[in-house]
Amino acid sequence: MPESPKPTDPAAKHLIAHGKLDVEGRLVDASNVTLYCSVELDGMCANAVYKPVNGERPLWDFPDGTLAGREVATYLLSDASGLGSIPPTVLRDGPFGVGMVQLWIETSEEELIDVRAPADVPPDWRVVLHAHDRLGDPAVLTHADHPGVRDLAILDIIANNTDRKGGHVLAGTDGRIYGVDHGICLHVEPKLRTVLWGWIGEPLPGEAVEKLRALPEKIYGSLGEELATHLTGLEIEAIADRAEALLAAGVFPEPGDDWRAIPWPLF
Numbered sequence: 001m002p003e004s005p006k007p008t009d010p011a012a013k014h015l016i017a018h019g020k021l022d023v024e025g026r027l028v029d030a031s032n033v034t035l036y037c038s039v040e041l042d043g044m045c046a047n048a049v050y051k052p053v054n055g056e057r058p059l060w061d062f063p064d065g066t067l068a069g070r071e072v073a074t075y076l077l078s079d080a081s082g083l084g085s086i087p088p089t090v091l092r093d094g095p096f097g098v099g100m101v102q103l104w105i106e107t108s109e110e111e112l113i114d115v116r117a118p119a120d121v122p123p124d125w126r127v128v129l130h131a132h133d134r135l136g137d138p139a140v141l142t143h144a145d146h147p148g149v150r151d152l153a154i155l156d157i158i159a160n161n162t163d164r165k166g167g168h169v170l171a172g173t174d175g176r177i178y179g180v181d182h183g184i185c186l187h188v189e190p191k192l193r194t195v196l197w198g199w200i201g202e203p204l205p206g207e208a209v210e211k212l213r214a215l216p217e218k219i220y221g222s223l224g225e226e227l228a229t230h231l232t233g234l235e236i237e238a239i240a241d242r243a244e245a246l247l248a249a250g251v252f253p254e255p256g257d258d259w260r261a262i263p264w265p266l267f
C-alpha cells in the first residue's frame with residue numbers, strides 16, 4: 001500500500017513537485033479549469049488539485065503573470081513568513097501543460113464559517129454581517145474565533161486576498177486550518193475581500209507581530225527572489241509595504257470604501 005505524507009512533511013512537497021500526476025475528475029463548482037488528481041512517487045501517494053495555466057480565464061484587473069503563479073507565490077509567502085497555512089503548492093508540468101499543483105487536504109467535519117439565524121450563533125463566534133435570508137428572517141454571517149482562522153485572516157491582509165470565501169478555508173483532519181484558492185492575490189492596489197472580518201480593530205496577536213517584523217527583510221532577500229518568477233517588482237514591494245502598514249496600525253483593519261469587501265457567493 002502506498003503511503004500518504006502529512007501536509008507538513010517535506011515529502012509532501014517533493015511528491016506533488018515530482019510525482020506522476022493522473023487526472024481523476026473536474027471540480028464542478030470551480031470557475032477556471034480545476035482538476036482533482038492523484039499523484040504518486042516511490043511508494044508515496046496523495047491527491048492533488050491541478051490548475052493548468054491554459055485553463056485560466058483572463059481577468060482584466062490581474063493582467064500580469066498567471067493565476068497559477070499567484071497561487072504559488074501566496075504559498076511561498078505563507079511558508080516563508082509562517083503566516084497562515086497553505087497546502088504545499090508548486091508550478092510544474094502536467095497532462096494539460098504547466099500549471100499549479102497543490103496537495104489535497106483531507107477535511108474534518110469542524111465548522112468554521114456559516115450563515116445562521118442569530119439565535120444559533122455560538123457565543124464565542126465572531127459576527128461579520130447582519131442580513132436577511134430569502135424569507136426575510138434575520139441571518140448573520142459568522143465565523144469561529146479560531147487561532148488558525150485568525151492567522152489566515154492576517155495572511156490575507158498581507159497577501160491582499162481578493163477572494164477569501166468560506167469554501168476557501170479548510171479544517172484539516174490534522175487539526176490545522178488551511179487556506180486554498182489564491183489565484184487572485186497580491187495585487188498592488190488594496191482589494192481585500194473576505195468573509196473573515198470578525199476581528200476588526202482588535203490588536204494583532206504577539207506571534208503575528210513577530211512574523212510581520214521579520215517579513216520585509218525576507219521580501220528583500222531570498223523570498224523576494226523566489227517571488228520574482230511569479231510577480232512584478234511592484235507587487236513584491238507592495239507585500240513589504242502592507243506588512244509595515246499593518247505593524248504600524250497594530251490592529252486588524254476595517255474594509256475600505258472603494259471596493260466590495262465581502263465575496264459573493266460567500267462560499
Ligand SMILES: Nc1ncnc2c1ncn2[C@@H]1O[C@H](COP(=O)(O)OP(=O)(O)O)[C@@H](O)[C@H]1O
Binds near residue numbers: 034103167168180
Ligand atoms: N488543496 C485542497 N484540498 C482540499 N480541497 C480543496 C483544495 N483546493 C480546493 N479544494 C476544494 O475545491 C474547491 C474548488 O477549488 P478552488 O481552488 O476554489 O477552485 P477555483 O479557483 O476554480 O474556484 C474549493 O472550494 C475547496 O472546497
Ligand SMILES: [Mg+2]
Binds near residue numbers: 030
Ligand atoms: Mg474557488
